Amino acid sequence: MFDVHEMEVNFGPQHPSTHGVLRVILKVDGERIIDAKPIIGYLHRGTEKLFEHMAYPQCVPHTDRMDYVASATNNLGFVETVEKLLGVTKLIPRRAQILRVMLSELQRISSHLLWLATHAIDIGAMTPFFYCFREREQVLDFFEAYCGARLTLNCMRIGGMPEDTPPGWLDDIEAFCAKFDAAVDEYESLLTNNRIWKKRTVGIGVLSPEDAIDWGITGPPLRGSGIEWDLRRAQPYEVYPELEFDIPIGKNGDTYDRYLVRMAEMRQSNRILKQCIPMIKQTPAGDLKAKISKVIRPPEGEVYHSIEAPKGELGYYIVSDGKTQNAYRCHVRPPSFVNLQALPALAKGHLVSDLVALIGTIDIVLGEVDR
Amino acid sequence: MSEQPPPPAAPAAPAPAPPAKTADDIKRDPLVAAAIARASDAILDAKEFAGEITLFADRDRIVEVCRAFKDDGFVYLVDLAGVDYSKFPNHTGPRFSVAYTLYSFQKNARVRLRVWTDETTPIPSVTSVWKTANWHERETFDMLGIVFSGHPNLERILMWDGFNGYPLRKDFPIRGIDTGARIYPEVFPEGGGPKAGSTGKPAADVNVYKGEWKKYGTWPLAQIGGGAKPAAAPAPKPAPKPVAAPAAPTAPVEVVEDADV
Numbered sequence: 237m238f239d240v241h242e243m244e245v246n247f248g249p250q251h252p253s254t255h256g257v258l259r260v261i262l263k264v265d266g267e268r269i270i271d272a273k274p275i276i277g278y279l280h281r282g283t284e285k286l287f288e289h290m291a292y293p294q295c296v297p298h299t300d301r302m303d304y305v306a307s308a309t310n311n312l313g314f315v316e317t318v319e320k321l322l323g324v325t326k327l328i329p330r331r332a333q334i335l336r337v338m339l340s341e342l343q344r345i346s347s348h349l350l351w352l353a354t355h356a357i358d359i360g361a362m363t364p365f366f367y368c369f370r371e372r373e374q375v376l377d378f379f380e381a382y383c384g385a386r387l388t389l390n391c392m393r394i395g396g397m398p399e400d401t402p403p404g405w406l407d408d409i410e411a412f413c414a415k416f417d418a419a420v421d422e423y424e425s426l427l428t429n430n431r432i433w434k435k436r437t438v439g440i441g442v443l444s445p446e447d448a449i450d451w452g453i454t455g456p457p458l459r460g461s462g463i464e465w466d467l468r469r470a471q472p473y474e475v476y477p478e479l480e481f482d483i484p485i486g487k488n489g490d491t492y493d494r495y496l497v498r499m500a501e502m503r504q505s506n507r508i509l510k511q512c513i514p515m516i517k518q519t520p521a522g523d524l525k526a527k528i529s530k531v532i533r534p535p536e537g538e539v540y541h542s543i544e545a546p547k548g549e550l551g552y553y554i555v556s557d558g559k560t561q562n563a564y565r566c567h568v569r570p571p572s573f574v575n576l577q578a579l580p581a582l583a584k585g586h587l588v589s590d591l592v593a594l595i596g597t598i599d600i601v602l603g604e605v606d607r
Numbered sequence: 608m609s610e611q612p613p614p615p616a617a618p619a620a621p622a623p624a625p626p627a628k629t630a631d632d633i634k635r636d637p638l639v640a641a642a643i644a645r646a647s648d649a650i651l652d653a654k655e656f657a658g659e660i661t662l663f664a665d666r667d668r669i670v671e672v673c674r675a676f677k678d679d680g681f682v683y684l685v686d687l688a689g690v691d692y693s694k695f696p697n698h699t700g701p702r703f704s705v706a707y708t709l710y711s712f713q714k715n716a717r718v719r720l721r722v723w724t725d726e727t728t729p730i731p732s733v734t735s736v737w738k739t740a741n742w743h744e745r746e747t748f749d750m751l752g753i754v755f756s757g758h759p760n761l762e763r764i765l766m767w768d769g770f771n772g773y774p775l776r777k778d779f780p781i782r783g784i785d786t787g788a789r790i791y792p793e794v795f796p797e798g799g800g801p802k803a804g805s806t807g808k809p810a811a812d813v814n815v816y817k818g819e820w821k822k823y824g825t826w827p828l829a830q831i832g833g834g835a836k837p838a839a840a841p842a843p844k845p846a847p848k849p850v851a852a853p854a855a856p857t858a859p860v861e862v863v864e865d866a867d868v
Contacts (some may be wrong), residue, residue: 277765284750285774289781320657449683452739470715537656540686540708540717553688553706559696565775567688569708577742606765 241265247591249278255354255595256602260579267587272580276573279606287566292318292532293394295566300388302570303604305350308343308379309545311392312336316473317541317552318394321534327526331519332397333474338409338512339382339391340543341505345416346375347546348498348505352423355495355596359436364426371419374412381405394532396525401516410513416506424499437492441582441594444489451578455548455571457598460497461489467544475515479508491597498599533561540569547571547599568607572600628655636660638716645675659719661706666722666730673707673720673736681709681718684733687743689751694777701725703753707733729756750775 242265249259257278263271283302287295299314300307319325353368376386381402383391391398427433443453448461458465466483468476484500486493536558542551548571555565575598582594633653634643639660643650649672652663664672673684686708692698701723710717724730732755733740744755745764752773755761763770772779 277763277767280765282774285779285781323657447738450738452684452737465712538661538706538719539657539659540706540719542685549685551686551708553686553708555690557696564695565688565690567686567690569686569688573742573746574739577739 242270245588247588249275255600256605258576258595258600258602258605260591260595262583262588262591264588267589269583269586269588269591272583272591274576274579276576276602276605279602281607283607284566284568287563289562291561292534292563295563296392296394297388297390300390301603302568302607303347303545303547303550303572303601304387305601306343306347306546307387307389308339308391309543309550311389312340312474313541313543313545313550313552315392315394316543317539317554318532318534320541321537321539321554321556322394322528322532324395324526324528327528328396328474329519329523329526330475331400331516331521332524332526334512334516334519335397335401335524336392337474337476337479338509338516339379339389341508341512342375342378342409344505344546345502346372346379348502349375351498351546351596351599352495355593355599356427356433358592358596359433361427361430361433364423367419367423367426371412371416378405378409378412381408393525395528398524400522400524406513406517409509413506413510413513417503420499420502420506427495428499434492436590436593437495437597438490439488440491440586440590441597442488442490443578443582447578447581448489451581452574453548453578454574455545455599456494456497456501457575457578458548459484460486460494462487467542467549471542473543475512478515479511481505481508491593494597531561534558542569545571547601547604548575570604570607572598572602572604573607576600576605630654633660634662638714639718642676642679642681642718645679646672659717661719661721664720664722666724666728669707669720669722670731670733670736673709673733676709676718676720677736680711680713682712683710684708684737684739684743685710685717687733687740687747689747689753689775691751691775691777701728703751705730705747705753724753726752727754729754731756732758732761734758749773752776 242263245262245264247260247262249257259275259278261273261275262269281301283298286298290298296311296314299310302310316325319328349368349372353365353372356362356364356368379389379391380386382405383389383399385391443451443457443461445461445463448458448463453461454465462485464483464485467473468481469483481504482500484497484504486497534556536556538553538555540551540553542549544550549569550571551569553565553567553569554563557564579594579598582598583591586594630653633655634640634647634650639662643662646668649665649668650662651665654661654663684707686706688706688708690704690706691702692700692704693702703724703726704721705724707720708717709720722730730753732744734744734755735757741759742764744758745761747753748755748758748761749763749765750773762768766774
């Protein structure tokens with residue numbers, strides 16, 4: 237039974253700061269959270285079931301719909317897993333590999349910009365929203381120029397890339413990169429030393445490194461807790477071994493450190509993009525597809541492959557029966573699903589208004605949590 | 608597209624097959640040898656594919672095996688996924704398998720543990736080893752109906768409480784099932800009925816409009832690209848038929864060759 241001071245409050249599912257349809261049942265004592273129970277599944281679309289009934293190339297557009305603000309990395313994870321299953325990872329042309337890296341880094345920037353915009357507006361800072369969307373709009377324009385879509389890109393194919401870069405695209409990105417660091421400075425000038433921002437984020441939702449590993453946390457929340465681990469460095473794919481970038485880490489594992497990590501990651505993504513542009517200009521135009529069979533029928537076996545998505549480790553576990561052209565089973569390991577699990581542990585003892593900051597700092601996308 | 612279409616039956620560039628390793632060879636792999644030594648008799652079999660090691664463990668001792676691997680540096684449970692093998696070609700043995708993907712920071716490598724089970728036999732839960740197993744096991748239970756014993760709150764996570772069926776089982780139809788019965792028992796009789804959104808009448812009578820159908824006017828044809836075609840008199844639209852919304856039969860999805868790759 238309840239203590240007289242305790243009560244149960246529903247947070248969501250229709251609440252703008254839950255970033256989708258997340259419902260959290262809160263047990264509160266006044267404003268203080270005693271317990272939190274996330275309820276998910278409102279956006280469940282049976283993606284894994286659909287994967288079992290479609291040929292591998294047909295699955296790629298469905299991966300867009302999972303983390304719909306970072307669809308390029310979803311595509312990348314899926315096509316790389318199928319390529320690993322086929323054993324053709326080494327055959328992917330260099331130009332296609334660089335293009336994949338460029339698209340995923342642009343995607344990381346746009347995903348982090350959306351995160352910053354919404355996280356700041358959740359906490360009460362309105363201005364960064366407009367600043368972030370100014371740059372995000374340009375990134376989405378690059379996607380639109382490349383593949384015609386802005387959110388659900390469907391921009392990668394098993395064995396390569398569908399299109400070459402449009403004329404002038406690389407120069408536009410170069411111009412964007414040249415001024416993006418200044419834009420990040422601008423966001424930071426609004427928040428990093430802002431007294432209100434620090435009051436709302438420093439010491440909120442502290443995650444120790446041990447707990448982070450125990451909860452299976454990956455991505456910026458893990459690095460915010462001080463563990464220097466990034467799949468782009470630990471198990472590099474595509475052309476990441478040739479690229480220079482740092483892995484930013486935090487010290488205290490609180491919301492403020494996770495904010496700093498993501499801000500630094502945007503700068504690192506920009507640094508990677510700057511290195512990619514001369515690299516891709518050296519490769520022959522049009523060399524985008526590996527010579528693999530058009531019918532994709534992998535041998536019998538199972539693989540797990542994961543990439544560093546903007547939100548953490550995005551993994552695909554595919555079981556192939558060797559007979560058909562569709563996956564016997566395709567399980568997705570979404571970073572948001574795993575990271576969200578730690579929300580009750582983070583929220584205990586904090587105020588209800590801090591829950592909004594905590595949901596923002598985990599950076600969830602419910603399309604990916606529910607699949 | 609100057610590529611020659613390859614013969615469609617050929618498997619796409621199979622992985623270069625090294626001489627097949629025996630299970631004992633794989634168990635001696637330096638990656639896993641130390642961990643296996645801690646619980647060697649609980650590892651029943653081993654397999655390697657695409658450079659990934661899969662170890663088949665004794666179901667009842669999976670917690671012990673996981674602990675042994677965790678003590679040996681595989682501190683991180685990456686993923687936990689259930690598979691329904693009931694339609695797998697030439698498969699014999701238990702119906703379900705659960706795959707635990709572990710990662711070691713020191714060795715920078717993953718290893719996969721697998722156990723077999725059937726519809727009723729529970730698998731010991733590894734939530735005591737990793738907190739992150741909690742939601743993974745709930746999801747596996749929700750999607751496949753695999754039971755984990757010792758789990759703190761084994762309840763549905765993606766589907767709602769009271770959902771009847773396990774969506775990722777191979778015998779679950781891809782078009783879905785009638786789900787109205789449990790939500791609106793007064794409208795949807797227990798044990799089936801028409802699809803959700805109808806009224807509980809027999810499927811043939813659902814949404815049948817008994818009144819008169821109004822004739823729609825003719826719409827001007829859209830002119831696309833200069834409109835070279837003369838606007839032919841459009842055929843009068845047949846009155847829209849009442850749709851009884853029968854569920855589409857579960858035809859196997861046609862496999863289409865991807866012309867782009």
